[in-house]
Amino acid sequence: MAYKDAIKDIEGFAEIEHEVEILRKHGQGLPYRRGEVQRLIDALHPARVRLEVSAILPETASAKTLRVVSPDGHLPPFQAGQYVNLFVEIDGVRTSRPYSISSSPTQVGYYDLTIRRADDGFVSNYLLDEVQVGDAIESTSPAGTFTYNPLFHGRDLVFLAGGSGITPFMSMVREVADRGLKRNIQLVYGSRTPDDVIFHQDLAQIAALHPNITFAVVLSDPPAGHGGRTGFLTADCIRDCIGEVGSKMFYLCGPEPMYPFCTTELTGLGVVGRRIRKEVFGPPKDVTSQPGWPEGLPADTAFTVTLEGGRRLTARAGEPLMNSLESQGIVLPAQCRTGECSLCRTRLVSGRVYQPPSVRLRRSDRRFGYIHPCLAYPLSDLELGVRAQ
Numbered sequence: 523m524a525y526k527d528a529i530k531d532i533e534g535f536a537e538i539e540h541e542v543e544i545l546r547k548h549g550q551g552l553p554y555r556r557g558e559v560q561r562l563i564d565a566l567h568p569a570r571v572r573l574e575v576s577a578i579l580p581e582t583a584s585a586k587t588l589r590v591v592s593p594d595g596h597l598p599p600f601q602a603g604q605y606v607n608l609f610v611e612i613d614g615v616r617t618s619r620p621y622s623i624s625s626s627p628t629q630v631g632y633y634d635l636t637i638r639r640a641d642d643g644f645v646s647n648y649l650l651d652e653v654q655v656g657d658a659i660e661s662t663s664p665a666g667t668f669t670y671n672p673l674f675h676g677r678d679l680v681f682l683a684g685g686s687g688i689t690p691f692m693s694m695v696r697e698v699a700d701r702g703l704k705r706n707i708q709l710v711y712g713s714r715t716p717d718d719v720i721f722h723q724d725l726a727q728i729a730a731l732h733p734n735i736t737f738a739v740v741l742s743d744p745p746a747g748h749g750g751r752t753g754f755l756t757a758d759c760i761r762d763c764i765g766e767v768g769s770k771m772f773y774l775c776g777p778e779p780m781y782p783f784c785t786t787e788l789t790g791l792g793v794v795g796r797r798i799r800k801e802v803f804g805p806p807k808d809v810t811s812q813p814g815w816p817e818g819l820p821a822d823t824a825f826t827v828t829l830e831g832g833r834r835l836t837a838r839a840g841e842p843l844m845n846s847l848e849s850q851g852i853v854l855p856a857q858c859r860t861g862e863c864s865l866c867r868t869r870l871v872s873g874r875v876y877q878p879p880s881v882r883l884r885r886s887d888r889r890f891g892y893i894h895p896c897l898a899y900p901l902s903d904l905e906l907g908v909r910a911q
Contacts, residue, residue: 573591575659587635587637602627602697605623606664607856608620608621609659610659617645617853622636622801624688624689626696626699638720675771676770681694681775682712682772690801691775711740715741719739742754772799802862805842821840828905829852835850839900852908867893874904
């Protein structure tokens with residue numbers, strides 16, 4: 523007797539066969555949902571996001587907001603304080619730069635990317651001078667950890683901003699105002715002159731309507747007759763603006779020199795390190811002034827970089843290695859460009875590089891010789907585990 527016939531004699535087989543027929547006819551099961559999870563992940567966190575500039579909003583003489591929408595009808599959600607990395611091609615050089623989203627997460631129709639002109643800014647100058655309404659731009663999904671955590675950060679928050687460092691704070695302030703969240707925000711914004719204060723009118727209006735949000739401007743180069751706060755964000759200035767430190771959580775975002783200065787001032791006020799959060803905002807303006815930079819090594823010293831396959835390039839000591847590679851046609855994966863995300867992680871076969879203390883190298887990176895080229899500066903001729911394209 524064949525197996526297919528013998529199995530029918532097993533007790534209960536007929537009932538099971540009947541149930542199977544019913545399920546085949548009426549039960550959908552899960553196979554039809556195959557791929558649904560991946561489609562959802564791709565919608566929430568795609569590797570690349572297509573964007574289109576829908577409006578360009580002037581903010582100050584040196585800053586504009588690019589309002590970007592999705593031609594596909596969907597933008598990935600984000601947390602207030604996060605950024606996207608914009609990819610551009612300028613004069614044949616493929617590169618990217620991260621920009622914080624300044625709009626509120628409650629606004630799902632567009633991202634606002636507020637960009638301030640930087641001295642010798644290769645990308646910022648292009649975005650401010652060349653990009654027009656209707657232009658297409660590509661970016662990463664939103665990323666970054668400079669966000670509010672309700673489990674650890676409490677409800678009393680102090681934002682210390684400098685220059686274009688106001689952008690992630692603008693998103694946070696807008697979210698609290700839009701959603702009526704029970705958080706107390708004290709924003710202290712250090713700027714050189716009144717004309718440099720980005721979002722001044724918007725912030726003043728929000729603070730006037732929401733008693734849980736305060737906004738103070740401190741000018742380092744005030745005009746004659748200015749009656750507001752002046753100077754730098756010293757301990758006395760911070761205390762004058764926010765009152766008692768208590769158990770408040772402090773967020774810092776601004777130009778690189780602001781971090782050691784404000785950290786020292788906050789420490790003097792008794793603020794412990796775990797209550798100070800910092801957003802790394804690009805490479806140092808002058809890496810040769812950083813702690814640990816070799817004495818007597820000029821920034822314009824040129825070194826040879828050898829790639830897999832034997833191709834040789836030139837890199838300057840004072841320029842991030844990634845920038846040097848991009849200018850010569852070698853594009854590495856990138857997102858933060860501040861030594862945090864590790865997407866550009868590359869094996870250093872031989873040679874020496876300088877990496878600022880802010881670079882978050884893992885223990886395994888140090889052990890097996892990996893670097894973050896976005897914030898790695900050559901100190902000698904190098905050999906990299908990168909294949910020329």
